[in-house]
Amino acid sequence: MKESKNDRIFGIFNIILLVIAALIIILPFYYVVIISFTDPTEYLAKQGFVFFLNKPSLASYKYLLSTSTFKRATSVNIFITIIGTMLSLIVTAAFAYGLSRKRLVGRRVLQFIVLITLIFDPGIIPNYLVVRNLKLIDNIWSLIIPTLTSGWYIILMKNFFDSMPTELEEAALIDGCTDAGVFFKIILPLSAAALSAFGLFFAVGYWNTFFKAILYINSPEKWPLQVLLQNMLIDSVTSEAGQEGGEMPPAETIKMAAVIISTLPILFVYPFLQKNFTKGILIGSVKG
Amino acid sequence: MISKPKSLWSRLVRDRFLYLLIAPGVIYFIIFKIIPLGGLIISFEDYSPYRGFLHSQWIGLSNYIRFFSNKDFLLLLRNTLVISFLNLIFYFPIPIILSLLLNELRNQRFKRILQSIVYLPHFLSWVIVVGICYILFSQSNGIINQIIMAFGHNKIDFLQNPHIFWGMLVGQNIWKESGYGTIIFLAAISGIDPQQYEAAIIDGASRIKQMWYVTLPGIRGTIITLLILRIGSIMNVGFEQVFLMMNGAVSEVADVFETYVYRVGVQNGQFSYTTAVGFFKSIVGLVLILFSNYIARRFGEEGVY
Numbered sequence: 001m002k003e004s005k006n007d008r009i010f011g012i013f014n015i016i017l018l019v020i021a022a023l024i025i026i027l028p029f030y031y032v033v034i035i036s037f038t039d040p041t042e043y044l045a046k047q048g049f050v051f052f053l054n055k056p057s058l059a060s061y062k063y064l065l066s067t068s069t070f071k072r073a074t075s076v077n078i079f080i081t082i083i084g085t086m087l088s089l090i091v092t093a094a095f096a097y098g099l100s101r102k103r104l105v106g107r108r109v110l111q112f113i114v115l116i117t118l119i120f121d122p123g124i125i126p127n128y129l130v131v132r133n134l135k136l137i138d139n140i141w142s143l144i145i146p147t148l149t150s151g152w153y154i155i156l157m158k159n160f161f162d163s164m165p166t167e168l169e170e171a172a173l174i175d176g177c178t179d180a181g182v183f184f185k186i187i188l189p190l191s192a193a194a195l196s197a198f199g200l201f202f203a204v205g206y207w208n209t210f211f212k213a214i215l216y217i218n219s220p221e222k223w224p225l226q227v228l229l230q231n232m233l234i235d236s237v238t239s240e241a242g243q244e245g246g247e248m249p250p251a252e253t254i255k256m257a258a259v260i261i262s263t264l265p266i267l268f269v270y271p272f273l274q275k276n277f278t279k280g281i282l283i284g285s286v287k288g
Numbered sequence: 289m290i291s292k293p294k295s296l297w298s299r300l301v302r303d304r305f306l307y308l309l310i311a312p313g314v315i316y317f318i319i320f321k322i323i324p325l326g327g328l329i330i331s332f333e334d335y336s337p338y339r340g341f342l343h344s345q346w347i348g349l350s351n352y353i354r355f356f357s358n359k360d361f362l363l364l365l366r367n368t369l370v371i372s373f374l375n376l377i378f379y380f381p382i383p384i385i386l387s388l389l390l391n392e393l394r395n396q397r398f399k400r401i402l403q404s405i406v407y408l409p410h411f412l413s414w415v416i417v418v419g420i421c422y423i424l425f426s427q428s429n430g431i432i433n434q435i436i437m438a439f440g441h442n443k444i445d446f447l448q449n450p451h452i453f454w455g456m457l458v459g460q461n462i463w464k465e466s467g468y469g470t471i472i473f474l475a476a477i478s479g480i481d482p483q484q485y486e487a488a489i490i491d492g493a494s495r496i497k498q499m500w501y502v503t504l505p506g507i508r509g510t511i512i513t514l515l516i517l518r519i520g521s522i523m524n525v526g527f528e529q530v531f532l533m534m535n536g537a538v539s540e541v542a543d544v545f546e547t548y549v550y551r552v553g554v555q556n557g558q559f560s561y562t563t564a565v566g567f568f569k570s571i572v573g574l575v576l577i578l579f580s581n582y583i584a585r586r587f588g589e590e591g592v593y
Contacts, residue, residue, distance in 0.1 A: 007495045014392045021386065022405045025463065028420050031431060048431050049438075095313025098306045105299055110314070117321045120574050123566025124546060125553045126327030130320060132337075148316050179305035208413035211528055215554060226415040233419030234532055255423060259416060266411050273411060274404060 036060055036256035040249040048252065060249045060257035070258070072221055073228040076140065077207060077262075080224060084144040084206040089199050092149040093191070096157035097183065118151040124215070131216055142216035143209050143224060153198065160194050161187070197276035200269055207265055225262045232258055331564035344560075351564035360548065368544045371530075372522040374458050380518060382462055383469030384511060388499055390470060391477050406467025414528040417464050421456070421533075422447065448537035457533060472514065473507055480506035513584050520580030523573040545569040 003011070031051070035043065038050050039057035064070050098104055099111060127146065136142040164187070172182045188195075210226035217223060223231075233255050248254075300307065331351055333344040355361055386406065393399040409417065425432050425446040433443045446452055484502045493501065527546035534542040545565060553562030 004494065010495050011392070011394065014389050015398075018386075018389050018393070018402055021389075021466075022402055025405055025409060025467065028424055032420060032423065048429055048434055091312045091316060094309040098310035098313070101303075101306055103299070103303060104306050104310070105296065105303070110310070110317075113317060113322070117317070119577050120325075121570055122324045122328050123563065123570055124549045125559050125563040125566055126324035126330075127320065128554055129327055129330075129559065130324055134319075146320055148320075149313060154313070179303065183305070183309070204411055208415075210413060210415050214531075215550075226413050229415045229419055230532060233415070234422050252423070252429060255419070259419060259423075263412060263416060267408075270404075270408060270411065274407060 032256045032259050035253055036260050038253055040253060043250055043253050060253040061261070063249050064254055064257050064261065069220070069228060070261075073223050073225045074261075076143075076222060077209075077225045079140065080143045080209060081203050081206040081265075084148075085199050085202045087144060088148055088153075088202040088206075089195060092153050092157055092198065093188075093195060095149065096154050097161050097187065099154070100158045100161035114151045114154055118155075128215055137216055138218045138222065139216075140222055143212050144206070146212060146216075147205075153202075157194075157198060160191070164190065196272075200273050200276065203269065204266060204273065229258060229262060328563060328567050330560050331567050333560055335560040335563075337559075347560075351561045352568070354561065355565055355568065360543075363540070364543055364545050364548055367541060368523060368525050371454060371457055371525050371544065374454055375461055376515075376518060376522075378458050379461050379466070380515065382466040384473055384507075386466055387470035387473035387477060387507075388503060390474065391503060392495060392499065403467075403470075406470065408467070409464045410468035412464070414464075414526075414532055417460055418529065418532040421460060425456075447533075448535060450538050450541045453533070453538040453541050457529060460529065460533075473510060476507040476510040477503055509587075512587055516580045516584045516587070520577040521573070522576060523569055 034050055034053055035048070037053055037056045037058070037060075039055055040059050042054065042057075043050060099107060099114075101107070131137060131142055131146055136145065168186055168190075169182050172186055173179075177185070208226060209224050210230070213224050213227045217227070236251065327341065330341045330344065332346060332348055333341065334347050334350075335341060335344045390399060390402060393402070422430075424430050427433055427443055427445045427447065430446075432446070437443060444452075446456060480503065484506070485498055488498045488502050523545070525544045525546070527544075527550070530542055530544050531547050531550065534547060546569075549562040549566050552558050553565075
């Protein structure tokens with residue numbers, strides 16, 4: 001069907017609006033990327049008025065990656081992201097699978113408890129005191145253990161296990177397979193795709209860890225990246241970086257390089273994340 | 289079928305592997321979800337870490353009375369409500385509008401690219417978002433102020449101005465979450481019966497009219513449900529964003545329950561008092577959630593719990 005003139009105008013207007021929306025999101029990124037690669041002398045000469053790359057420079061990145069604070073924070077992040085994601089996946093999948101088996105005694109009580117934790121949160125201090133009494137304050141494990149799993153993920157994963165046909169399990173059990181065999185040889189391989197999707201969401205959560213760190217971590221050498229970034233970007237502490245000698249690039253270009261490096265892992269997994277939005281949608285829309 | 293043993297014990301033994309599986313999760317929930325609930329008791333005590341919460345002095349409602357008679361209380365409540373309502377008014381409609389616009393795109397490739405762009409900020413941490421905001425809006429050398437200066441105007445102190453603070457929060461929230469927020473509406477739109485559009489086209493409805501009379505009513509239920517749910521979480525302003533944006537100049541308009549609990553409780557060690565503050569917040573939150581779910585069901589929508 002041929003479009004009317006009004007509809008064509010509407011279509012063009014629509015595209016313009018959406019392009020503006022996209023630009024609002026992209027431009028800050030673009031500027032940060034450009035500045036992070038700008039030659040320090042050019043940045044200083046132009047007072048930040050740099051919108052295109054004339055002669056790209058890696059000075060800010062080199063400086064940042066040479067500082068021990070940044071390296072340390074990055075290694076903290078890598079540790080909590082890898083170990084945390086693995087532990088979260090194991091605990092969540094195991095618990096959710098157990099809850100999805102109808103023959104489990106006490107299943108309803110456990111489900112009720114999970115549900116309660118979703119609608120009532122006792123607040124920051126009771127959680128803080130538990131971590132303190134466990135002697136986990138200023139311990140890197142405090143960035144993982146207190147949020148190992150959550151009611152949302154358990155319910156989503158349980159729904160996933162519920163949706164798998166029970167015939168699989170029954171057939172295997174009749175063939176003499178044990179419960180463990182069913183779980184490890186049948187359920188887990190079939191869940192690989194779903195589990196990796198959950199894993200990505202856990203990983204992003206751990207990579208972005210900030211709140212737990214300012215609650216539980218006191219020593220700067222145990223800071224994850226987000227706390228270091230907060231110090232650099234918001235409290236403007238960039239000189240502390242601890243590199244001896246050598247020319248230090250302007251604070252601004254270092255800050256932007258820090259933003260880019262710490263965002264790269266997210267950008268890297270983003271295409272895979274995007275594939276799994278529909279699974280994450282409940283989390284994002286309801287919890288957020 | 290598997291035979292069903294009768295006694296509880298034999299069932300436990302038979303399903304021992306399942307219990308092994310759930311054990312870590314159960315232990316986690318007991319330690320990090322159940323025990324903190326018991327920890328709320330210290331809000332009725334003059335808690336001393338050395339005595340533990342079983343032996344600290346019982347002082348009844350003193351902490352609550354102290355909080356409600358404190359002028360901080362009204363300030364926290366005002367800031368929480370204002371920030372939430374500003375988000376409700378200015379943020380909430382944006383994902384709806386954005387999804388209506390995205391839905392009108394005829395070029396699917398272009399649509400996918402735009403979606404990839406607008407979803408992205410959701411996955412960035414608040415530190416990154418606030419950090420970029422600081423970079424751009426800084427008074428000394430932020431590019432926004434440089435541009436304002438280039439046009440011959442005076443610099444604006446975006447980050448330390450109590451009059452702009454709430455606007456900055458809402459703006460950041462729009463920038464970060466609007467795109468991701470479209471997902472649920474786009475899903476709802478894709479569920480609309482195509483015959484409705486065909487009928488509208490036969491009636492000669494323009495694309496704007498189709499949007500207004502078919503698409504929008506088609507996602508009405510989703511909009512109402514999400515609106516009610518947001519009202520249910522009005523007490524949750526989001527600690528990280530406010531904490532990161534807060535500074536001495538704006539604390540009057542920035543302080544919310546969580547930032548207050550963090551400062552007075554975790555940093556100054558007034559555990560009992562701030563547990564009472566947190567408990568109050570949680571109770572109000574719980575009532576709002578249950579109420580909003582009840583309302584959502586009355587509207588014929590599925591509640592979330």
